Amino acid sequence: MVRAQALLGHTLGEVAAALGGRIDGESRSLKGRAGDLVERALGASAGSAAEPDFPALGIELKTIPVDERGSVSESTFVCTLQLARIADERWADSWVRRKLSCVLWVPVDAAPRPLTERRIGRARLWRPSPDEEVALKQDYDELAGRIGLGEIADLTAHTGRCLQIRPKGPDGSARTTALGPAGELVEVMPRGFYLRSSFTSALLQHA
Amino acid sequence: MVRAQALLGHTLGEVAAALGGRIDGESRSLKGRAGDLVERALGASAGSAAEPDFPALGIELKTIPVDERGSVSESTFVCTLQLARIADERWADSWVRRKLSCVLWVPVDAAPRPLTERRIGRARLWRPSPDEEVALKQDYDELAGRIGLGEIADLTAHTGRCLQIRPKGPDGSARTTALGPAGELVEVMPRGFYLRSSFTSALLQHA
DNA sequence: ACGGATCCATACCTGGATCCTG
DNA sequence: CAGGATCCAGGTATGGATCCGT
Numbered sequence: 001m002v003r004a005q006a007l008l009g010h011t012l013g014e015v016a017a018a019l020g021g022r023i024d025g026e027s028r029s030l031k032g033r034a035g036d037l038v039e040r041a042l043g044a045s046a047g048s049a050a051e052p053d054f055p056a057l058g059i060e061l062k063t064i065p066v067d068e069r070g071s072v073s074e075s076t077f078v079c080t081l082q083l084a085r086i087a088d089e090r091w092a093d094s095w096v097r098r099k100l101s102c103v104l105w106v107p108v109d110a111a112p113r114p115l116t117e118r119r120i121g122r123a124r125l126w127r128p129s130p131d132e133e134v135a136l137k138q139d140y141d142e143l144a145g146r147i148g149l150g151e152i153a154d155l156t157a158h159t160g161r162c163l164q165i166r167p168k169g170p171d172g173s174a175r176t177t178a179l180g181p182a183g184e185l186v187e188v189m190p191r192g193f194y195l196r197s198s199f200t201s202a203l204l205q206h207a
Numbered sequence: 208m209v210r211a212q213a214l215l216g217h218t219l220g221e222v223a224a225a226l227g228g229r230i231d232g233e234s235r236s237l238k239g240r241a242g243d244l245v246e247r248a249l250g251a252s253a254g255s256a257a258e259p260d261f262p263a264l265g266i267e268l269k270t271i272p273v274d275e276r277g278s279v280s281e282s283t284f285v286c287t288l289q290l291a292r293i294a295d296e297r298w299a300d301s302w303v304r305r306k307l308s309c310v311l312w313v314p315v316d317a318a319p320r321p322l323t324e325r326r327i328g329r330a331r332l333w334r335p336s337p338d339e340e341v342a343l344k345q346d347y348d349e350l351a352g353r354i355g356l357g358e359i360a361d362l363t364a365h366t367g368r369c370l371q372i373r374p375k376g377p378d379g380s381a382r383t384t385a386l387g388p389a390g391e392l393v394e395v396m397p398r399g400f401y402l403r404s405s406f407t408s409a410l411l412q413h414a
Numbered sequence: 415a416c417g418g419a420t421c422c423a424t425a426c427c428t429g430g431a432t433c434c435t436g
Numbered sequence: 437c438a439g440g441a442t443c444c445a446g447g448t449a450t451g452g453a454t455c456c457g458t
Contacts, residue, residue: 031443032430039430050428065432075438077431110432157439164439172441189440197438238421239452246452254424256450272454281454282416317454364417371417379419396418404416 003042004106004123012108013116015041023115030115034108035063038120042104052102059125060103064200065110066121072197072204073110080168081191083178087148091137094144096163096193100136102127105204124207132162132203139163143193150181153188162199168192210249211313211330219315220323222248230322237322241315242270245327249311259309266332267310271407272317273328279404279411280317287375288398290385294355298344301351303370303400307343309334312411331414339369339410346370350400357388360395369406375399 007015012034016023019040023033044053044061053061065073079095091097107121128136139160146155157166167174169190180186214222219241223230226247230240246253251260251268260268272280286302298304314328335343346367353362364373374381376397387393 026443028433028443031432032445034432035430036445053429063431074432077429080428166438167440167442170442174441233421235421235455238454239423242452243423254426254451256425260451270453284451284453287450373416374418374420377420 001104001123001125004104007038007041007106007120008122010120011116012037012118012120013114015120016116027115033115034118035061038063038106038108052099058102060099060101061106062103063106063108064204066107066204067110070107070121070201070204072201075164075166075197076195076200077168078163078193078195081147081165081193083147083152083176086144087179089144091140091144094140096136096140100128100195105200105207107204124204126203126207129206132199135162135199147178150179150183152178152191153180153186155191157194160196162196164194164196165191166194208311208330208332211311214245214248214313214327215329217327218323219244219325219327220321222327223323234322240322241325242268245270245313245315259306261311265309267306267308268313269310270313270315271411273314273411274317277314277328277408277411279408282371282373282404283402283407284375285370285400285402288354288372288400290354290359290383293351294386296351298347298351301347303343303347307335307402312407312414314411331411333410333414336413339406342369342406354385357386357390359385359398360387360393362398364401367403369403371401371403372398373401 012023015037019037021037021040023030023037039053039061042061045051045055052058062076064076067073079099082095089095103126104123105126106123109118109121111118139162143155143160143163143165146152146159155165157164159165167189172189174190175187176190177185178188219230222244226244228244228247230237230244243253246260246268249268252258252262253260259265269283271283274280286306289302296302310333311330312333313330316325316328318325346369350362350367350370350372353359353366362372364371366372374396379396381397382394383397385393385395
C-alpha cells in the first residue's frame, strides 16, 4: 500500500522513465501497457498463471480507467471462461470469486491524451462487501446456469447486472469447443467474465 | 521429392541465401537451424503441433547429420514422452509409430565446419520395413512397460536397441510429474524418444 | 562414444486491458 | 454507449536438433 500510494499523482511517463521503459505508439497498441507498468512498479509477479499478482498476500492488482469525476470508463476483465469446468464449479469455488476476493484497484486517468501524460489516482484495497458478493453470486449463478444448459452460443453481454460475459480472444475468428443444448459439441468464440463499469464505479466511491 | 532432390549437393549457406535467411553464430547456437531451413525450403508447415510436417501427405521431415561415409553421427529425436498417456497407449496407436510411419530423411554433412558450408545429401522417403517395425515395437513395448511399472525415474538411455529414452528439456533442472512404483507422484526430468544412430545409419544404407 | 544436458525458433496460451462501429 | 472485436507482452510448450563431459 505504501508503494501504491507513492504512485499517486505521478504520470505513467514518469513511472516508465523511472523503470527504464517506454510507452510509445498508437493508443490501440498500448491497451495493456498501463497494467504491465504498474505491475512492475509495485513488484507484482508479472505473467504468472493461476495465481494472484501478489501470491504471498493473495492480492490481485488491477489498473482501472477513470474520468475526472472518478467514473470508470471501461469494463474490467476478470478471467477467462473455462467451459470445461464451469458446469461443475459453484460460486464458492469459482475462479471469478477467487480473483475478486481481494483486489488492489489503481485508478488511471482515462482522458484522451497520450498515455505518458496520464496520471495515477489513489489506490484502494477492496474486498467485496456482503451486498456486492450477493450481487456477483446472483449474476454468476445465472450465467453459469445458462452455460450448463448449453446456451453458451446465445449468451450475450446483456445478461448480468454487475458481471457479464463478453468475447475474449485475438479476433472474431477465434474458436473454442463447448457443449450445446443437446450435449453436442459446438464451436464458439472464447469468452471472459467482465465487471460492468457501473459496478466498479460504485465500489470505488465506497472504498 | 523433386524439391528434395533439387537440394542435393547445395550448401546450407546457399539455401539460406535463396530463402533470404542467415545462419551465423556459435555452433551450439545453431542446433536446430538446419532442420528449420530445410523445412522452409520444402514448404513444410513449420512448428505445427500434433501433425506431420506435410499434413496432406502424412510425411514427417527430418534432417540427419552424416559423415563422409554416410554414417549417422547423432541420435534422432522422435517425440516427447507423454507420461500421462503412455500407460494406456499401445504401439499400434502410439505417437512414436505415427511419427515414424513415413519419414523424409534429408542427410546433412556433419563435418566440423561452418554450417553455411555443409552440403545436403540425397533425400530418402522411408517407411519402416517389417523387420524395422518389429524392432521398434519391441523397444517401445519394453520402454512403455517399464514406465507403466513406475520405473521412469530409473530408466536410462541404455535401454532399447534402436529406440531409447533420453532427457528432453531446456536444462537439467526441468521437471515434470510422473507416477512412481507405488503409484505416488514423482518429479522427473521430461524425456523424449530417440532413434539410435546405428538404426538410422542402417536404414539410410537400405533406402 | 554416448548418455545426459542443453540451445534456438515459433506457436500457443494467459494475463494485461481498451478499441470502435452500428 | 456498450457489446462485440481486438491488440501487446511474456511465459510455456513443442518441434527443430546437437553439444560435451566422463
